[in-house]
Amino acid sequence: xxxxxxxxxVCSVARALSVLGERWTLLIIRDxxxxxxxxxxxxxxxxxxxxxxxxxxxxxxxxxxxTRVPYQERPVRYEYRLTRKGLALYPxxxxxxxxxxxxxxxxxxxxxxxxxSVCGKITRPVLTCDQCGDPLRPEEVSPQQxxxxxxxxxxxxxxxxxxxxxxxxxxxxxxxxxxxxxxxS
Amino acid sequence: xxxxxxxxxVCSVARALSVLGERWTLLIIRDxxxxxxxxxxxxxxxxxxxxxxxxxxxxxxxxxxxTRVPYQERPVRYEYRLTRKGLALYPxxxxxxxxxxxxxxxxxxxxxxxxxSVCGKITRPVLTCDQCGDPLRPEEVSPQQxxxxxxxxxxxxxxxxxxxxxxxxxxxxxxxxxxxxxxxS
Numbered sequence: 001x002x003x004x005x006x007x008x009x010v011c012s013v014a015r016a017l018s019v020l021g022e023r024w025t026l027l028i029i030r031d032x033x034x035x036x037x038x039x040x041x042x043x044x045x046x047x048x049x050x051x052x053x054x055x056x057x058x059x060x061x062x063x064x065x066x067t068r069v070p071y072q073e074r075p076v077r078y079e080y081r082l083t084r085k086g087l088a089l090y091p092x093x094x095x096x097x098x099x100x101x102x103x104x105x106x107x108x109x110x111x112x113x114x115x116x117s118v119c120g121k122i123t124r125p126v127l128t129c130d131q132c133g134d135p136l137r138p139e140e141v142s143p144q145q146x147x148x149x150x151x152x153x154x155x156x157x158x159x160x161x162x163x164x165x166x167x168x169x170x171x172x173x174x175x176x177x178x179x180x181x182x183x184x185s
Numbered sequence: 186x187x188x189x190x191x192x193x194x195v196c197s198v199a200r201a202l203s204v205l206g207e208r209w210t211l212l213i214i215r216d217x218x219x220x221x222x223x224x225x226x227x228x229x230x231x232x233x234x235x236x237x238x239x240x241x242x243x244x245x246x247x248x249x250x251x252t253r254v255p256y257q258e259r260p261v262r263y264e265y266r267l268t269r270k271g272l273a274l275y276p277x278x279x280x281x282x283x284x285x286x287x288x289x290x291x292x293x294x295x296x297x298x299x300x301x302s303v304c305g306k307i308t309r310p311v312l313t314c315d316q317c318g319d320p321l322r323p324e325e326v327s328p329q330q331x332x333x334x335x336x337x338x339x340x341x342x343x344x345x346x347x348x349x350x351x352x353x354x355x356x357x358x359x360x361x362x363x364x365x366x367x368x369x370s
Contacts, residue, residue, distance in 0.1 A: 001232035003208050010296045012285025013215045013278060019289070020281070022208055023188050030198045033323060034351040045353045047186035064288075085288045090323045091280040091312040093198060096205070099277060100197025103249075103270045104204070111195045111355070112328045119317035123326065126315045127276040132304035133318065138218060138275045141308065143297045166219040168230045170296065 001171065010148050010177060011170035019063045020089075024048060025056055026096070029082075029089055032066065037079035065089070094125045152176050186356065195333050195362060196355035204248045205274075209233055210241055211281070214267075214274055217251065222264035250274070279310045337361050 007018030020026055024046060031045050043053055057080055060066040065086040068078040082089075094114075101110040116123040127136050145153060152173040156163055164172045192203030205211055209231060216230050228238055242265055245251040250271040253263040267274075279299075286295040301308040312321050330338060337358040341348055349357045 006212070007289070011215075012282045012289065012296055014212060014285075015289040016281040016285035017211055021206075021211055023206055026202055026206055027191070027199060030196070034328075036350065041350060045350070045356065047356065087323060088284055088288060091310075091321070092277065092284060094312055094321060094326075095276040095280050096201040097197045099273055100199075100201035103273060104192070104197065104200040108331070108333045110331045111197055111334055111358075112331055115327050115329055116314045116316065116319070116321065117325045117327065118319050119314060121314075121316040122329075123321065124315040125276075125312050125321050127279055127310050128313045128318075129301045129304060129306075129308040130311045131301065131306040131308055133313075134301070134303050136276070136279060136301065136308065136310050138272060140302045141279075142300050142302065143219075144300055144307075146293070146295045146297055148293045149296055165221065165226060165230070171230065171232065173296075 008174050008178065009170045010152075010173040014170060016092075019059070019065065020092070022056070024052065025060065026093070028053075028056055028060065029065070029086065030093055032080065032082050032086065033090065033093060037081060038071075038077075039080075042080075060086075091125075091127075095127065098125055148177055149173050193359050193363065194355045195337075195358040199355060201277075204244070204250065205277070207241070209237065210245065211278070213238075213241055213245065214250070214271065215278055217265065217267050217271065218275065218278060222266060223256075223262075224265075227265075245271075276310075276312075280312065283310055333362055334358050 003018075006014045006021070009015065020029070027046055028042060031042055036042055036045060039050075039053065039057070042057070043050060046053065057066065061068055061080070063085075064083055066080045067083050069081055070076050071079045097112075113122050114125075115121070128134060129136055149169065152169075153163065155176065163169075188203075191199045191206070194200065205214070212231055213227060216227055221227055221230060224235075224238065224242070227242070228235060231238065242251065246253055246265070248270075249268055251265045252268050254266055255261050256264045282297075298307050299310075300306070313319060314321055334354060337354075338348065340361065348354075
């Protein structure tokens, strides 16, 4: 599989990573949340080649995560701002940060703490269930197929084909779905 | 900056991404959470070259996210299992999945739903404050420097040097800290 095909998997993790899952991309997003907006400031922070930075920013703009807004005329210059889709990445950054704090501390404690203005306390983010409020633990959460996956599984059963392993299902369903869409169109 | 230097930044997001922030790595972790353990099964799921898969698995083992466990003798064969450090990646995967559901849906609804066995309901993960239980919103959370960052800022102030932008701080502090450690040792 080519990396470019990940976005067509019937899997939200794969689709998210098709936008975010390359070197530097989430560090650009981190900087954007810290208030960085201009090309030269991203470059000063990340110290990567202009070519690579430009390529990553372009991809984030085309995915609708950042938007280019002119901040100067003659010559026109643009800055990059998080869109609503970009701001929605906040929980991903916070869970990455928490994991780094917990498991990649260099022995000097967390580089940063986070104060929650609602309660005024230093906060640790916890992923919870929106229904009961309890923390979500992997052993207490079971995935259930949505309509695309379940229609693919129904198809396999009807033709007597073997079910692929759970790991392969997202990719196989995507191939089936694309062929199916071609048949329909 | 080289990618290999990200782990030395005084920033937990950068440190986390030094392990996770490359193409395929988080898809390997996704498959591990779905129960995939063997090299050939990861390969069947991801359909990437054996060389690349091997390189990624090796890195995850050396970072302590996966561990190699023999499952067969003569010849000895190994499978890959999530460690505690690996299991702690669960909130990162769930927030990625949620963002994919919300923003990269192809119009067919979420590929998967998640049922929470504690309350029995279909759950949407929410990132909340461990102190007050409210959802964490970026505009209500302020970062505060931990000891390494704040000692670096104190140093800059004492020498009258200009403070770098927030985006650059993590990298500059890391350079200062490394020089400082060299002086001490």
